Amino acid sequence: MTVELLPDLVLCVLLLVVAWSALFASTRRDAMALFVAFGMIVALVWARLGAPDLALAEAAIGAGLTGVLLLRAARKLPVSSARRFDYRRHLGALTFIVVAVSGFAVSIILPSPADITANNFDSPVAAAMPDSGVSHPVTAVLLNFRAWDTFLELLVLLFAITGLRQLFPIEKESLEPARTWQLLVSWTRTLVPLLLLVGAYLLWRGSSGPGGAFQAGALLAAGCVMLRITGMLPPLHWSLFAVRGSVCAGTLLFLCTAVLTHSLGAGWLDYPEAHAGTLILMIETLATLSIAIILTLLVAGERKDLCS
Amino acid sequence: MSSLAANSIILYLLVAVALVMLGLYGLLVLKDPIRRLIAINIMGSGTFLTMIAFARRQDPPDPILHALVVTGLVVAISATAFALRLILAARESREAAASGSTETEDE
Numbered sequence: 215m216t217v218e219l220l221p222d223l224v225l226c227v228l229l230l231v232v233a234w235s236a237l238f239a240s241t242r243r244d245a246m247a248l249f250v251a252f253g254m255i256v257a258l259v260w261a262r263l264g265a266p267d268l269a270l271a272e273a274a275i276g277a278g279l280t281g282v283l284l285l286r287a288a289r290k291l292p293v294s295s296a297r298r299f300d301y302r303r304h305l306g307a308l309t310f311i312v313v314a315v316s317g318f319a320v321s322i323i324l325p326s327p328a329d330i331t332a333n334n335f336d337s338p339v340a341a342a343m344p345d346s347g348v349s350h351p352v353t354a355v356l357l358n359f360r361a362w363d364t365f366l367e368l369l370v371l372l373f374a375i376t377g378l379r380q381l382f383p384i385e386k387e388s389l390e391p392a393r394t395w396q397l398l399v400s401w402t403r404t405l406v407p408l409l410l411l412v413g414a415y416l417l418w419r420g421s422s423g424p425g426g427a428f429q430a431g432a433l434l435a436a437g438c439v440m441l442r443i444t445g446m447l448p449p450l451h452w453s454l455f456a457v458r459g460s461v462c463a464g465t466l467l468f469l470c471t472a473v474l475t476h477s478l479g480a481g482w483l484d485y486p487e488a489h490a491g492t493l494i495l496m497i498e499t500l501a502t503l504s505i506a507i508i509l510t511l512l513v514a515g516e517r518k519d520l521c522s
Numbered sequence: 523m524s525s526l527a528a529n530s531i532i533l534y535l536l537v538a539v540a541l542v543m544l545g546l547y548g549l550l551v552l553k554d555p556i557r558r559l560i561a562i563n564i565m566g567s568g569t570f571l572t573m574i575a576f577a578r579r580q581d582p583p584d585p586i587l588h589a590l591v592v593t594g595l596v597v598a599i600s601a602t603a604f605a606l607r608l609i610l611a612a613r614e615s616r617e618a619a620a621s622g623s624t625e626t627e628d629e
Contacts, residue, residue, distance in 0.1 A: 222530045226537045233541055233564050237548035242556055249560045256567050263534065263574050264583045271595050280563065280599055287606040288556055291613060307550035315543050339585050351585035352592070360589060367593045374600035381611040428592050505596070512603035 225262060229255050242293070246284045253277025266424035267352045270416065274432035275509075282439055283513045347490025348421040356426065357494045361483045364427075365468045368501060371508045372465060378512065379452070379520045394444050402440045409437035417502050421491065427464075427498040431505025438510040449518045450511060457507065464504030467497055534575040541568030555609045559602060566598050 232255055236248035253276040260269040339351050339359065346354035356364050413433035420426030441447035450457045471493060472483045480486060485493050511519060545565030552558055570591045577587035 218527050219529055219533065222533055226533055229537060230540055230544070233544050233567075236560055237544065237552065237557060237564065242554060245557055245560060249563070252564070252567070256571075259534070259571065260574060263578050265574050265577070265588050265591075267588055268570075268574065268591055268595070271592050275595050275599050276563075276567075280602055283599070283603055283606060284556060284559070287610060290610055291556065304551055307547055310550070311543050311546050315539060315546070319539055337580060337582075337584065340582070351582070352588045355585045355589035356592065360586070363590070363593050367596055370597050371600050374604050377604050378607050381607045426592075428596055432596075509599070512600060 221262065225255065225259050229259060242288060246281065246288060249284065250277050250281035253280065267426065267429065270424060270429040271432060274429060274436060278436050279432065279439065279509060279513050282443075286514070345487050345490070347485065347487070347492075347494050350420065350422050350424070350426075352424070353420050353426050353494070353498075356428075357497060358485060358490060361468070361497075364501070365465070365472070365483070368465045368468065368504060371505065371512075372461070375461065375508050375511055375515075375520075378515065382517050382521050398440075399444050399446075402444050402446065406437045406441060409433050409440075413437070413502075413506075417498060420498060421495065427501040427505060431502045432509060434502065434506035435509035435513065438506060439514045442510065442514040449516070450507070451518070452520050457511075460503045460507045461511070462504070464497070464501035467500045471497065531575050531578055534571060534578075538568045538571035538575060541565070541571060544568075556606075559605055559609075562605075563598065563602060566594070570594060 229252070232248055232252045236245055236252050239245040239248055253272060256276060257269045257273040260266075260272055339355060342359065343349070343351060343354060346358045348354050348358070413430045416425035416433065417427065417430035418425075420430070438447065442450075452458065468483075471485075475484050475486075476482045478486075542565050545561045545563075545568060548561030548564065549558055552561060573587045573591055574583075577584035
C-alpha cells in the first residue's frame with residue numbers, strides 16, 4: 215500500500231515545493247525558471263495519472279512556450295523591488311483562502327465521501343467510438359463528439375491574437391534585436407528539424423494514439439519561436455496573406471464543415487460516418503497550422519510581426 | 523492500464539486543493555505582475571489536476587475530461603500571452619505619461 219503510494223507522494227511533494235518556490239523565490243528570474251520546472255513536474259503528474267496527451271501538451275505549452283513568454287516579457291519590465299512583509303496583509307489573505315477553499319471542499323466532500331473514488335461509471339464515449347472515424351478516444355472527443363469546444367477554442371486563439379494586435383503603442387519600437395548566442399544558434403539548427411519531424415508524427419499519430427493537433431501545433435510553434443528568436447526566420451508580417459491565411463485556416467475549415475454538415479441535413483458538425491476519419495484529419499492538419507502560427511505570434515510576436 | 527489506488531486519487535485531489543490555495547495566496551499577497559501571472563497559472567494547474575484526478579477514477583481514464591483540459595491548456599497560454607501584453611502596455615503608457623520624471627519602482 216505505502217509502496218504503491220511512494221511515487222505519488224514524491225511527485226506531490228515536489229509539485230508543492232516547486233509551486234511555492236515559483237511564487238516566492240527571491241528574484242523574479244528564479245521564479246520564472248522555477249515555473250518552467252513546475253510545468254515539467256505537472257507533465258510528469260499527467261503521465262502518472264494516465265493522460266499522455268496532456269503530458270505532451272503540458273511539456274510543450276505549459277513548460278516550454280509559457281516560459282519563453284514570461285522570460286521575454288520580463289526583459290522589458292523593471293526589476294521588482296524587494297518584498298516588504300506585511301503581517302496583516304498575509305493574515306487576511308490566509309484567512310480568506312482557508313475559509314473559502316475549505317468551505318468549498320467540505321460542501322463537495324461531506325455529502326457523499328464515497329462518491330469521490332467510486333468508479334461505477336458507464337462511459338458513453340466507449341459506446342460511440344466505432345462511429346467516430348478515429349480510434350483514440352481523446353481525439354474522438356476533441357474533434358468529433360465535442361468538436362464545438364475545439365472550434366470555439368480556435369476562436370479564443372483568434373481573439374487573443376486580435377487583442378494582442380491592439381495593444382502595441384503606435385509611435386516607438388525600442389526593441390533591439392536579441393543578441394544571438396552561438397550555442398543557441400547551433401542548438402536551433404539541430405532541434406528544429408527534429409521538432410518538425412516529431413510534430414508531424416504526433417499529428418499523424420493523433421488518430422490512433424496520444425497526440426493530435428494541439429500537441430503537434432505546440433511543437434511546431436516551439437520550432438518557429440526558436441527560429442524567430444535567433445533571427446533565422448524573417449518577421450511574420452501580418453500583412454502577408456500567408457500569415458493571415460494560416461491564422462484563420464483552422465477556424466474557416468471548421469466553419470465550412472459545420473455549415474456543410476448542417477445544410478446536408480445531419481446537423482452542425484455532425485460528420486457523416488463514412489468520411490469522418492478523412493474530415494477529422496483535414497481539420498486537424500489545418501488546425502495544427504493555425505495553432506502553430508498563432509502560438510508563434512503570441513509568444514514571439516513583436517511589433518514588426520503583428521502591426522505591419 | 524491498471525487503475526490507480528483510491529488513496530492516490532485522494533492524495534492528488536488534496537494536492538490540487540493545496541495548489542489552488544497556494545495560487546490564490548500568491549495572487550493576494552504578491553505585487554509583481556509577473557509573479558501574479560504565475561500564481562494564476564498555478565491555480566489553473568490545480569483546477570486541471572482536479573479534473574484529471576477525477577478522470578482517473580475509471581479504468582480507461584475519462585477522455586472527455588482529458589479533452590477539456592487539453593483545450594484548457596491552450597486557452598490558458600493565450601490568456602497568459604494577452605495578460606503579459608496588457609502588463610507591458612500598462613507599463614509603457616505609464617512611462618509615456620510620466621515622461622520626464624523617472625519612475626523606477628513598479629513594486
